[in-house]
Amino acid sequence: MTLFYSILFFFVFFWQHAPKEDSTLIVKKTIDFEIDGTGSAAEWEKASWVHLPFRHGPKSQLKTKVKTLYSEEGIYFLFECQDERLTATYTEDFAKLYREDVVEVFLWTDEQYPVYFEYELSPLNYELPILIFNLNGESSGWRPWNYEGEKRTRHATSVTGGEEESGSVVSGWTAEFFIPFALLSPSQNVPPERGTTWRANMYRIDYDGKGFKSWQWQPTSGSFHEYKKFGTFTFE
Numbered sequence: 001m002t003l004f005y006s007i008l009f010f011f012v013f014f015w016q017h018a019p020k021e022d023s024t025l026i027v028k029k030t031i032d033f034e035i036d037g038t039g040s041a042a043e044w045e046k047a048s049w050v051h052l053p054f055r056h057g058p059k060s061q062l063k064t065k066v067k068t069l070y071s072e073e074g075i076y077f078l079f080e081c082q083d084e085r086l087t088a089t090y091t092e093d094f095a096k097l098y099r100e101d102v103v104e105v106f107l108w109t110d111e112q113y114p115v116y117f118e119y120e121l122s123p124l125n126y127e128l129p130i131l132i133f134n135l136n137g138e139s140s141g142w143r144p145w146n147y148e149g150e151k152r153t154r155h156a157t158s159v160t161g162g163e164e165e166s167g168s169v170v171s172g173w174t175a176e177f178f179i180p181f182a183l184l185s186p187s188q189n190v191p192p193e194r195g196t197t198w199r200a201n202m203y204r205i206d207y208d209g210k211g212f213k214s215w216q217w218q219p220t221s222g223s224f225h226e227y228k229k230f231g232t233f234t235f236e
Contacts, residue, residue, distance in 0.1 A: 093126050
């Protein structure tokens with residue numbers, strides 16, 4: 001019986017202390033504000049940091065954290081990434097940014113349809129906004145059409161401890177961006193109202209010559225496109 005209760009205690013302890021997946025993030029509302037790539041706007045004080053767990057690759061002590069807010073016009077994100085070296089050679093938008101250092105956000109606004117929005121931003125401030133169709137595990141991305149005016153994102157980056165250039169030795173980098181709801185139209189549940197829920201995930205990828213590493217809000221088994229494993233944004 002002693003062995004039985006010891007095993008039972010172990011499983012109860014593990015269950016109570018196991019990481020909670022399928023997390024819900026409460027997204028607070030804000031007025032619109034300017035971004036500068038450093039997170040200096042006072043409005044960011046309304047949001048709490050979400051620490052992204054390290055999930056894949058050679059073990060790393062580097063930290064990644066994110067804040068998010070939304071307004072009548074769109075949704076804001078602020079990433080702070082500890083780093084040692086910038087691996088970012090792409091110098092144009094819509095490049096394959098995920099092959100180098102990057103932060104990513106996936107927004108699945110309506111669970112009725114396997115369609116979601118993906119946004120990537122590199123340390124050099126180049127972006128990749130695409131709409132993803134994911135059918136039976138096969139995904140394909142489409143670039144936005146008439147990507148101008150109210151549909152354009154706003155984004156900026158900054159670097160600490162080094163220069164904002166590929167190969168630079170640094171202590172970290174920051175990404176700040178705004179995704180307008182006009183860009184997500186005609187997706188359902190857009191714009192969100194108080195109580196609206198979206199499925200979502202947030203990632204950071206790092207390449208520094210020691211192998212591919214990633215931080216993920218909600219874990220995936222390999223592909224970032226496992227949308228059914230996304231967490232939940234609840235708009236306050």
